[in-house]
Every structure is written in C-alpha cells, then in structure tokens.
Amino acid sequence: MFHLEVRDVVKRYARFTALSGVSFAAERGEFVVMVGPSGCGKSTLLRSIAGLEQISSGSVSIAGHDITAAEPSDRGVAMVFQNYALYPHMTVAQNMGFALKVARRPKSEINAAVMRAAEILRITDHLAKYPKALSGGQKQRVAIGRAITRAPEVFLFDEPLSNLDAALRSQMRIELSRLHRQLGATMLYVTHDQTEAMTMADRIIVMNGGTIEQIGSPLDLYNKPATRFVAGFIGSPRMNFVAAHVLRLAGRSVGFSLGAGLAPLDLEFAPGETLPFLGDAVVLGIRPEALGDSGEIHLADADVAVVEALGRETLVYSDAHALRTTDSESLDGYFAQLVPSQSDKRPGQRVSLRADRSAFVVFAADGATLHDASPALAHHK
Amino acid sequence: MNRPALPAGSLSASAMMAPALILVGVFILIPAVVAVVGSFFDFSMTSATWTFVGGANYRRAATDPLFWLAISNNIFIVVGSVITQVGGGAILAAILDRGIRRGSVVYRTIIFMPVVISSIAVAFVWMLILDPNVGPLNAVVKALGLSPPRLGWLGDPAISLWMLLLIAAWQNVGFQMMLILAGLQAIPKENYEAASLDGARGLKAFWYITLPGIRNVLVLATLITVIGGFKVFDLVFVTTGGGPANATQVLGTYTYTQAFSFGNMGYANAMAVVLLVTAALLGWLQVRLSRRA
C-alpha cells in the first residue's frame, strides 16, 4: 500500500482546468519532488493534497485513509510555504507549537515537541524571538520546525527555498536531505528549480499543463526523458534542440536531414523504439556536454558568440547559422556546449560542432521520445 | 491564480456575514425602503393616516424653487469642496511629502486635528469668529483698514455659502491631505530616482510619476468629498440653519425643515429619495472605480 496516493485528480476553475486527471503514489519515507514551469499545476496539486483547494474530482488518500473531503488539519499533512507564512504576532516557539495548542494538547507536550524540533533544526536560541527578528534562513528553519512539531504523515513543501540566496539555498538543500533521512518522513516537494529536484529527490514528477509528463528517479529522467518537455526541463544548461526531418528509412537505421548544405545524420533505432515515417518533422536533442570539438558527427560550423568561464567548466554558446534550433526559448538560437575544463575559446572564433551518434535523442512532432540517447553516455564522455 | 480560502456557501461564511448584514439591513436599508414608500404618500410625522398621492411629491419638488436652490447649493458646495479640500489637501500633502524635511509630523498632526472635532463644536466656534459685532474676523479686517460685509459674513446671502465652504475646508482639508500623503508615501522612491536619471525632475516628475501614482487616492478623495458635499447637514444646520432667508438651504436641511418643521413628511421623503439616489449613484461609482483600480 502506498503511503500517499493521488488518483485522477481534476481541478477546474471557472475559466480553466488546472489539473486534468493527475495520478501518482509515493512510498512511505519517499522524497518526491514535483517540478514544472509556473502554471503547470504543481502548486495546485500540492494545495489540493493539503486540502487548501477542493478538487473537482478524483481522490487523495494518506496512509490508507481517503482524505479527499477532510479538513486540512485532519489530513495528517504539514506544509512549508514559499514565504514561510510565520505568524508575525507569535514568537518562534508559539509559531511552532500553535497547531498543538489549537488541538488543546497539554503545555508540557507542546513544549517538548517544540524543543525537539528546535534541536533538530538548531534554532533553540531563537525560540523567544519574533519572526521579524530572524534572518531568511532562520525563518525557513522555523517554518520547517513548525511542520516537524506536528509530526505529520506527509510533509508538503511549496518552493520553500526560492526566497533564499544561492549559498543559503544549497546549504538548506543539504539540510533538508539530512532532515529527510533523520525523520524518515514522506515528503512532497514542489519547485521550479530542477537542481533542487535532481539533488534531493528520490523520485521526480515532471508536470506540464496540468498533467504529469513523467515520473522517475533523477537519472532516469535525465537519461531517458519520456518527452521532449522533460528533456528540456531536466538538465542545466538545457538540452539543445535541432529541427530535422526524416530523409530515409532503412531497417532500424533512420537518416535525418538537418538542413540545406548540411550532412545528413544516420541514427540506429533500438528494437522496441518507434520508427518515424518518411518525411516526418522531428526534433533532435543533444545535451550540451555531448557537443564538442570531437565526435563522430560533424553537425555544423559555428561562430562562438558568448563564453562563460565558470572555472572548473566552461559554457560556450555559438551560432551555427544553417542549423536551426527549434524553439525561441533557446538563447537566440545559440547552441550551448559544456566543456568540462577551462577553455581558450573566444567570441568570434569559428568552431566545429561535433557529437557522437549515441548522444542524440529523437522526439516526434508531438513531443514523445522516439529514440533515447545511450545510457552509457555518462561513461562514454 | 484563483485561491478561494473559503468554500462557497459554507455555513460559517453566512454566520460571519450576519451581524453586518442584519445591522445594515435593519437600520439602513429597511428605513431607506420605508422612506421610498413614504415618498408616494402625504402625511405628517404626527398624523395617523397616510394618503396615497402617487408622484405628486416628486412633481412638487420639480416645481419648488427652494428644492432647486438647495440642489444648486449642494452642487456649489460639492464643486467648491473638491477644489478647496482635495486641491488644498493635495498641495499640502505634496509639500509635506517632498518639500519639507523638518516638522512635517507636527504640521500634519495639527492640520488633521479639526477632523476629530465635532461639527457642532466647529459650527459654534466659527459662529463666534464670524460674528459681525464681536467676531475676531471683523476685528482683523477692520484693523487692516478694510470694511467687512455690511450684512455680516453669515448674514449676507452672497457670502454665507462661501463661508460654509471655508468652514468645511477648515475642517476637512486635513483628512484629504492625510489620505493623499499616504498615497504619496506609497510611491517607491526608486521611481523618482529612475525618473531623475531619465531627466524627469520637478514638474515633469510630478506629472509622470506622482500623479499616476496617486490617481486612485485622488479618485477616492474626490468621491468622499462629493458624497460628503451632498450629505452635508450638521454644519449648515447649526451655523446658518439654511438662512439667511434660505440662501444656504441644502438638500439635507431643506428635507429636515419640510419634515420636522412643516410636517410634510411625504414631500421630505421624496426629496430624501432624490438625495439618496444621488448619493447611491456616487457610491456605486466609487465601488466601480476602486474595484477597477
């Protein structure tokens, strides 16, 4: 039996549908992260599970109990809000103990629970302070502490780190992971930051337009994206996309035309993979780290436009002219390369974009993945 | 994003609405309906029977020169109040917001003070000040070598309405100033800094940053003043009683006179309905404008 189970949840508003039939389940103790662009429905789903939204149809159950119609406080969930939502008129201790106070628990029990949570989060020194006297990171801890005090079945996090600066954010990521292990609690975590998803999640749910695109472990999603959306969303810098169409079909070998004046590209489809039809418009994807000076295939010549030297690695953006990227989201049609070292590339320099055949992913026009990159990619490079 | 925190039609929602709805309903809306019904009858406050007269009370209003005088006086006060109170309030607020650094809290506090003084008190004090025999104003005017109005500040039909405007301004400018000041202070300083980098300073900054920034506040201030101008009663009632010889009669006092002095309740109700509809229209306008904002 799953600890948290969401079945066919639909949430309709007067003018649009926020969730159109979402189902997933989480094991006890699992850390599940929901990612997706803003407006994809991930927050609505989280709030529906919390009971802050009434769902139009479907069901939610926690620890075997159907809680679809239950009051938020009766669901056994605790939530950590993006902007902390600490009660400004209560001290830290009062904030953390409020739920127990509402439940009319004895004072000693409340104090003990607050103390325990405060120790876990190392905020015992601040218990008497009011939220406005705390730093952002401290507020975040108190918000988490408030959730811990309640000892919920499921922790819900709604983009809890997005108001912190970068250094604090990475620190809190680690702390959250530690906390997850320490508490062994089921956690559902919403974020639009794929780094958080990749680093913390046992499993990631990628949402788009009110539906789930894919559920899986971080590396599964990275290596075997089910859709072009997932491929584009997971990984930073994002995957490069090239518009192409099917030029020839020979058994499981498919030849793609990339554009006038460019050499066609032949890829071998594995058994079980769906073959496209002749003439189909498709999209080829290739991760920035797979694009380099060397490789089996010469895609195109390009002019370096921007170089971002990050020290340990270098990001090179170049304009391949003839090669068309498919969407406007990519940086001015530039191709991104991730070079795992310091590089002497300079803007204006002409480079050759090359890659191994095994690095390419093929997406159908509707976004579904037809052909995966080789799972061995990580070792290959 | 839509985030209803309260599900529709829940019992607690109606229970929470109940006190306000009951009080407003019982003490405002029902009497208002009774007033509307009463406007189609002829009766005095003390009479036992009501006689149905149809629209006669409204026809009477249409041909009653005093009714039209009262309306035009109301409009005079409304327009004059908007100019003096909103205008004056805006000028003072602008100065206190950016023109003056020292003492602005003291100024602000003093200028607002009359708002908390009762209209009755304001009226009595000003009656004393404006008295033609012993009033300080006459003394000052005479000391300046000028001659005060022969019929008195409140006794001359041509002047008395202006005096009411002055007293109303004295009492209310502080409120409008405070409102506009709050609006001004809500404009982020960065906007001015950005504008000044773009070369907009002084009047230009006022025109492109300040005015749009307080547009909503100005709308609100104007509407409060306009509605207040139509509802004005206490001040006129105590200071001039509508005189001299009806010169300062406004809808509020004329309605009161017809109802309580002459016993023409039906007619008074008809005029009250006119006042009510005017005020309601303005209220509706306010809701619309503030919703949109």
Next chain:
Amino acid sequence: MTPRSRTVAIGLHAIVSLWTLFVLLPVFVMVISAFKSQAELFTRPLSLPKQFSFAAFERAWGIGISGFLVNSLLVTALSVLIILLASSLAAYVLARSERPVMRWVYVAIVAGFAVPLQSVMVPLYQLVSSAGLLNSRLAIALPYAAYGIPFTTMLFYTFFLEFPRELEEAARLDGCGRIEVFFRIVLPLSGPAIASGAIFQAVFNWNEFILALLMLTRAEVRTLPVGIYGLTGQYSADWPALMAGLAIATVPLIIIFLLAQRHFVRSLAGLGK
C-alpha cells in the same frame, strides 16, 4: 542649498505654516473663550482673558458633563466595538469569497454609506421606538454601528485583499476552523485597519448629534453633543460655558488621534489602493 531652492523652501514652509495657523486659530478661540466671562467674550473679542477663570468650565461641568462624558464613552465604545467586529467579519468573507453573489452583497453593504441619515431618520426612529429601545444606550449604539459598517467594511475589505493568505492557510493546516483563523490569525494582524476604523467611527459616533437628540431624551443617558447643545437655552446662551463644554468634548478625541495616528496613516495608504 542654492539661493533659489532656499527661497522655494521658505515659500513652502510659509504655505504650510499659514494653513497650520489658520487651523489653530479657531481652536485657540474656543479655548480662550472658555476662560472669559460672557461680557468679556462679547466686548473684548481679540484680547486674552483678563484672568483665567475656570467658572465656565465649572458651569459646563455643572450641567452634568461628567455624566455625558460617560455616556458618550459607553455609546462610542460599544458602537465602535460592534462596528469593528461586524465589519471585519463581513469584509473577510467578502474578500475571500469567489461567489458572484458576494459582489452584490458587498454593494448592498457599501450602498448603506450613501444613505444620508436625515433621509431615514423618522422610519429609523419609529423602528427603534417600537423595539422599545428608546433612551437606552444600546438604542443609539446599534444604529451608530449600522451606519459605521459600510465604510469600515470597505476599509477592512481593501486591507484583507492584501492580507497574506499563506498565513490563513498555515493556520488551517494547524487545525484552525475558519472562525478561529479569523480571530487568532487575521484579526490580531489587522492593527492598522482596526486603528483607522476605530478612529473614524469613534470620531463620528462621539460627535453624532441628531439621532442622539431624538433617541436619548432622558438627561441621564444623553451624550456630549446633545448635552452641550443644552447650554443654548430657549432665549439665552451661555457662550463661555458652551466653549468650555466643547473644549472638554474635543480633548479626548484629539488624544486618541495622537496616540493612534501612526497606524492611522499606514492604513490610509491601504485605502487608496
């Protein structure tokens, strides 16, 4: 500072100072007149009192101002309390509800703002009278409350629209029912709206005249404005005592305003949004 901007600054100071002076003078006249004798008041209008006599204050006090003060305090406190409670509850529901009908409810409540008191005075009187509530402080407090609700509801409404909903959601997750969310979280954090609502309504109810005159006929329950008005007799008026009474009646409100003005300015900013 350049000479030009110095001139401008002096000019601006002059404008504000002039208006401040203009505001202060009548208040000054009120206070000074209270210390004069009637004859002195009418024969030497511009001068300071020859001697500061508290006789007028004693006479004003003698008509029972202390009792009127207590009545005004009671009526004002009760009505303001009802107004704040009823308005905040209603405004909260209105600000949080998505039902289209609530828009009409809002309009219906706010429409009350536009109903002038004198146009409904007689039906209102008959209502209160038939309920047997004449000459009770409650009788006056309830209509006062009703007339204060529309404006205060608007005030709270705009405030609640800005209120962080996460706090309410957090409280609901913490086990609060809707009414508990309101009383334990929302209301304790509505200081600015409460302060300005309280000031506005205290000012109005403290100073209200006509209804009090009609509904409180027994001297023991009369409020300040009516009580003070009593200093003007049928054929005579005790002006110094009148001014003394007005001064006494004015002071408490000015004090309240001074105490609450910081909150007040802040919530006014919310009104304009």
Next chain:
Amino acid sequence: MQFRLNGEMRLIAATVLGAAVLVSPAHAEDIVLKMWTLDNNGYKEFIAEAAEAFKATHPNVTIEHQIFPGDPYKTALKVALVGSDGPDVFFNWSGDKAKQLVKDKLALDITDLGTAPGGFATVLPEGWLDAFRYDGRLYGAAIDAVSKYVFYDKAYFAEHNVVIPKTLGELGNLCKAIRKTDPDTIPMPLGNKTRWTAIHWMTMLNERAMGVAGTAADYDLTRPADQLYTDPGYAKAFQALVDLQDAGCFEDAPNATEYAIADSMFATRASPMEYCGTWCTSGLDAAGFTDYGFFRLPVMDGGKGSADANFLVPEGYQVSAKTAHPKEAVEWLSFLVSDQQGLKFAEKVQFLPSNTKLIDQAEGVSQSFKDIARDVGTLKQGVNVLDALLEATVADAYMNATVEVLNRTLTPEQAVTKIRDAAVAVQAKQ
C-alpha cells in the same frame, strides 16, 4: 465546526438579549409620569420641588422630569409623541404647534378632568384657559406667559436727558440722537440670527399698525383667499421696522448677530436699550446689572393698535393622548398651576405665572420682575407671537421675509406679497 458555530451564535444572542434586559426601563408598581420641558433657568428645581410636594397627596406618583434645549425640543417632542417612549405631560407653546397636536390627536382632551373639583380649569382665569382651547374643549393648561418690553439703561437715559418715547417715530428719533452722541453705540441691538427676535418685533408692529382684531382673520387663515394679507398695515409694519433701521437703532448685520450677543451688549451697558423678553430679567440680574427700566413698545403714529395691548405668549402643559395615567397627569397639571406653585414658579423660574394670586409674596425675585408682572396684569389685550400663532410654513415665510427686509433685499410690499403667497397656498390645501 457547526457545533462551534452554534456556540458562537448562542453567545451573540445572549449578549444582545442581556444588553436589552439591562437597558430596558424598570417597571415599578408606582406610577411614573414623564414630564418634558424646556431647559430654562430654575426649571429643574421648580419641578423637582413641586414633585416632592405632590407626593403629599399622591405618594405613588413619581415625576420623571426631562429637559431640552429650545429649538430641537420641537422636533424631539413630535417624534416622541408618535413613538413609544414619549412624555405623559409636556411643555408646549400655545398657538399653531399645540393646534397641530390636537388635530393629529396626540394631545389629550382634558376638559372633563380639568373642570372636575380642584382641576386647573377651576383655578385659572378664562383668558388663560383660552390659550389651549380648541373648538370649546381644553387641551392644556397655561403655566406662564412671556411678554416683551423695551428695556433701557436708566443711568444712560438720565445722563443724556432722554425721555421714554411715546411713539415709534419718537423711538426712531431717540436712536438718531444716540448715534449722534456716539456713532459706535448701537441703540438697541437686534440679534436676529435665529430669526425669532425680528418676528417678535413684527408681532407687535402688526398690532401697532392694525390692532389684534384687524389681523386675526389673516393669522388663522379664515379670510377669503383674495383678501388674505391685503391690509396695507402689514407693509406699514415692515416700513416701521425699516424706518427704525434707517434711524440707526439696530446693529449693521442684525441677521448675522446672535441674540446672546445682543443681550450681552445691553447687559454690559454697551447699548442703552434692548427689546427684550420678560425672561431677560434674571439674566440681567445675574450679570449684575439692575439699574434698568422698561416700557411697552411705543404705538405707531396713525396706527390702529392699542397701548393697552402687548406681546403675551402663553405657554403651558399638555397631556399626551397615549398616557396610561390621564387622571394623575391632569391632577399633576392642576397642582402645577395652583396658587402656591404659581408663586414658587415665579420665584424659581422668574417667568410670569398664569396664577398670580400670591405673586406679591414672591421672594428672591427682583423688583423689576414684580414691576413687569404688575404691568402685565394691567394689559387689556395679549398679542400672541407670530411664529407660534401662524401655520408653520406661513410663519417660516414671515420670518424669511423679515430677514430679507432687514437685509434690504425685499421692500415691505414685496415681503408682504411673499407672505400672502404662502398663506394662500396653505389655505388652498386646508
């Protein structure tokens, strides 16, 4: 949730009910008579002591006295009589206001109770009973009357060799003489801001021009419409006022001057004269000014009025038609106009009581008060004041016309036309 809510609803209901119980008046077995009067000096003490004395014969009757300022009283009384918490016995002016209450059946017909042995009708003279008599029935008992005289500063008159004027023309000349001595001295300030001082003048000027008989049919609107207010005497009366104004009698802006200020000018001896009511004596005494005399408003040259007629406004008490205790109410009324209480009234309130049998024994009142009381006793004709006598809208038109005549925005003839229009309109409605 629902449970919690019910609890709250119950709490609210209990609060409302509890508050209602707390403030609802206590019902004693004893009879409580509610009595409303104006707030004139000494009134409170007079009623309090009378109520105490009344206990001797009516131990179960408690009088609950409530006082009101002048102008709002008119409104409050009407509203209260219609409502549920009105007075049992109340003060009223004789004239149109009392008549209206009779017409609307809010004032009780107390003829039978009043004519019973010991009733007020057996005590008061017929002339006083007329004040509240309508269609031969009695609807009230007069308690007092106010009259008006020209008060003058005896010392000033002696110093400047001034003699008391016999005619309005002489009064005008006197004003001119005073102005000649000192242009800044206002001979007799008017203080007409609240409009009733000038209407008092017009009341008497009309009498001086046409006599009481000449105006009665206009005042009660019984004259045919085409003859209403057509007597040239009305314009003549206005002209007399204008003449006095031209003679410099009044201050510059009479319509903007408070009557209290006019009173003060005379009391502080800044002005040598004031046309003032009998109520003025106590105020003058209080201000420490006693060296004054008084005379009736002089007659008009060529007028039809009588020197034996003077301003006299009866005031009295009526009983509410809604009272639960009419018998006790009338007994209380009768008690108030008894010989002994008439004396007390004169002493406490210093108004002219309707029962003057013991007035000479009055203690603590000034000599001038007694003198005035004596003079009033010699009157052959009382002249009721226009704003009480006339129908409300006609009275209002009269007051406004007078204001405009003083402001010189209407000529006397135009003023009369305005009044006539108002009278004709009211008559047509009746």
